[in-house]
Amino acid sequence: MSTSPAFIGEAASGKRASLLHFMTLREREQFSWMDLLWLAFLAGLAILPPIEEIHKQFILLAIGVLQLLEGRLIAYFPTRGRHYAVLLKILLATLLIDHTGEVAITSSYYPIYYLPVVTAAIYFGPWGTLVWTAIASAAYCSYLYPAIQQYELTTSAITELTIRILFFFLAGVIVNRFAVENRRQTRRYQMLAEELEKTNRRLEQIQVEARRSERLAALGQLSAGLAHEIRNPLGVIKGSAEMLQQKLQDSNPLASELASYISSEVNRLSALVTRFLDFARPQHLETAMHSVADVVERALKAVAAQWTGPAIDVERKYEFDVPPVPLDENFCEQVFINLAQNAYEAMTDGGNLRVTIRAAQRDHVRGVEVQFSDTGPGVPEELREQIFNPFVTSKKSGVGLGLAIVSKIVDDHHGALRLEASSGQGACFSVFFPEAGSAAEPSPSRAVEISGE
Numbered sequence: 001m002s003t004s005p006a007f008i009g010e011a012a013s014g015k016r017a018s019l020l021h022f023m024t025l026r027e028r029e030q031f032s033w034m035d036l037l038w039l040a041f042l043a044g045l046a047i048l049p050p051i052e053e054i055h056k057q058f059i060l061l062a063i064g065v066l067q068l069l070e071g072r073l074i075a076y077f078p079t080r081g082r083h084y085a086v087l088l089k090i091l092l093a094t095l096l097i098d099h100t101g102e103v104a105i106t107s108s109y110y111p112i113y114y115l116p117v118v119t120a121a122i123y124f125g126p127w128g129t130l131v132w133t134a135i136a137s138a139a140y141c142s143y144l145y146p147a148i149q150q151y152e153l154t155t156s157a158i159t160e161l162t163i164r165i166l167f168f169f170l171a172g173v174i175v176n177r178f179a180v181e182n183r184r185q186t187r188r189y190q191m192l193a194e195e196l197e198k199t200n201r202r203l204e205q206i207q208v209e210a211r212r213s214e215r216l217a218a219l220g221q222l223s224a225g226l227a228h229e230i231r232n233p234l235g236v237i238k239g240s241a242e243m244l245q246q247k248l249q250d251s252n253p254l255a256s257e258l259a260s261y262i263s264s265e266v267n268r269l270s271a272l273v274t275r276f277l278d279f280a281r282p283q284h285l286e287t288a289m290h291s292v293a294d295v296v297e298r299a300l301k302a303v304a305a306q307w308t309g310p311a312i313d314v315e316r317k318y319e320f321d322v323p324p325v326p327l328d329e330n331f332c333e334q335v336f337i338n339l340a341q342n343a344y345e346a347m348t349d350g351g352n353l354r355v356t357i358r359a360a361q362r363d364h365v366r367g368v369e370v371q372f373s374d375t376g377p378g379v380p381e382e383l384r385e386q387i388f389n390p391f392v393t394s395k396k397s398g399v400g401l402g403l404a405i406v407s408k409i410v411d412d413h414h415g416a417l418r419l420e421a422s423s424g425q426g427a428c429f430s431v432f433f434p435e436a437g438s439a440a441e442p443s444p445s446r447a448v449e450i451s452g453e
Ligand SMILES: Nc1ncnc2c1ncn2[C@@H]1O[C@H](COP(=O)(O)OP(=O)(O)OP(=O)(O)O)[C@@H](O)[C@H]1O
Pocket: 338, 342, 343, 346, 374, 376, 377, 378, 379, 380, 383, 387, 392, 393, 394, 395, 397, 398, 399, 400, 401, 402, 403, 404, 426, 427
């Protein structure tokens, strides 16, 4: 019996596709070998009496052709092809026994009905097998009517007929059991292969990321050293520029103005270097139990105080019974300042910043979650994966270190930082700090929630 290509499933891509292609080829090889055997058996039936019965030979030929083309028939009619194949086999079997016996129902070729029965058992589930076996049996029994017109129906004839039909069902059920099991195994292997492929891809991705992290770490060390060395001469330049500015104030106003440019640019450079060193410098946390709300409040006040842009409405949603968590309050204030600052800067036409604090649980670890949700344009899709990396910025005057610093600090607290899936408007960042004594692993703290768009 041929195996249907439909069981093999559609090859999707890559290795899986080639694996399935290989399987298909293998099966096709077996298929042709089995088909030769098939034709040999049919030829055997053809040379057995009644040899001169031309109809019988044609029907056997038709059965052979159907067997050879069954795969194509099913590929051509993916939904109904299997039904057609079984139905055609029942029709051919019924015709065959009509042309191979004096009285059709007594034809020695009746086992030809095993063909549609076994085919149905392979293609369908238990119920489909039973229904098709019943149809095949009914087709066979249809010859009972002309037979009883001529002969008397004896008890032994009824017994014989019942035995034959019961054997049809028996064969159908047994083959179906194995076929179903076989299909289940195939599906399981397919799923395993897919799972394996996914894991492989993830592993490759992790390897690429690890190599990138190594390069970044080396680069980070180098630049931190460089930044540190730049800071001292910057101090000297700044001091000298200021002195020049004072000295030349009256005698040479142009030179004094130029000196003031030097001084203000040095200020900018020095702020940048300080920010970079904040990021690169190893941090020594001094954690103590703190109320997250207090730290958040301080950060919000600090950001609002130096904000000169359009009006931003801050909405606070703090849960009452949020437990204190171990925090380094200065570092955490930096976390919240950066998140609030980003939200303020994102809402160029003003808007609403909602800050939520609540008790939460992540990966079976209890703690506190703080969410900053704004009504700005949100984080562009192409930036979502990268914004936690250093020097990723979409702002003209941005350094791109804010979220990298946040991520590092949250990591050091064994917490988690997440950019929530965009829900249409604005960006929503959530920070999770575990409670004291929670067995939180220092797992990767940053994540981008992509689903739920
Ligand atoms: N609330 C937000 N809404 C929209 N985009 C945001 C938001 N927060 C961060 N981003 C995006 O992420 C990028 C990185 O932010 P990050 O704070 O790391 O750097 P930055 O704000 O550009 O510079 P700085 O180092 O001065 O903070 C931003 O440039 C911006 O594109």
